[in-house]
Amino acid sequence: MDHCQKLNNMEPGGSDSVLQHESSKMILPGEKPVELVDVSLIKRTKAGDLCAFEELFNHFHKRVYNIVRRLVCNEHDAADLTQEVFVKVFNTIGCLKAEEAFFTWLRSVAVNTCRDYMRRRPPRMESLDANLQFDDGEMAWELPTPDAGPEKELLDSERDKAVRRAVASLSDEHRTVVVLHHLEGMDVKEIAKLLGCPVGTVKSRLARAREDLSRKLLPYVM
């Protein structure tokens, strides 16, 4: 089956290193790594058990929603696309052979769903885009949880908005590699495999995005 082959090709060769790398980057102390999941849930979902799938959904949906939202920079579409990802996952989970790599596979489905969406949507006007995203409240994704007084809260919130605005203003290609590398903790080889492009292209996009972001965030990095 073609689509099964395609799905299984997205799995990494060695998932252990991926999990370690991610858990060191993404997981707060005391928090259970979201990537690790009971394999029996996956087996039960394969057999059509909706309760097991609901458990998988509850375990992963926040992470998937955040990946999608960071990639597409649109709150409403992020919700729709997150649902689309889980529907696809349920319909194709039978194709997943390496059950321990479930999260890696789920993430690749999420990234590919977002890329399809980004290819379909009309080209964005770069100069206006960041402001539009910002004005409709989109980029105020969440307020940080400050541990000091109201001034710090305000500063953190301003800086946080500026960071989100800067990331949103990147081109789709640049933002995708930034999200995958700097927020998802994927290494360049994994990203290249997932996006189907050479490692050099991933590095080049990361470098250009890095210059762009440091320029846009200049007041916060001096």
Add this chain to the structure above:
Amino acid sequence: MRCDEVKKLIADYSVDRLSEKVRRRIEDHLVACPDCAAELARQEKAMNLVEQMQMVEPPAGLWNGVYNRITSPQRSTQRQNWLFRCPRWALSLGLCMLVLASVVFLGIDRAGYQKETAVPDPAAAEYIRSHAAASRYDVFADHVGLSFVAAMQSSDEQEEL
């Protein structure tokens, strides 16, 4: 290396995109130049800020949407019916082929009908033959149509004989 050259390459240096030789030269420069070292630090800090972005809570009700879509009647259709697994372009292509095939078959059928009823005209046959010969090297000529008509004419003539 000059500062402007180094600054252009700092991002590529950070993502390990440079040859060993250039990387060494940049490292030597960074040790000696506080200005370029500060540029590297600014880029690092910007990326640290990006990495500190917090996750947000998804909206409520996402599961209901997923549940409804995977339990609705369309789902079984989507999972079982091969037609829905085909990409849209494949379906369109299939449809075009079908239309084309029916046009061709109808055409042949009508040609056959005309063959039975039409009286062979030697003048017309001669005209078609000369037209086909003249159009042989014309890239825009309908070669398929001409050969088809010429073949029909010759079979008519054979029938006459």
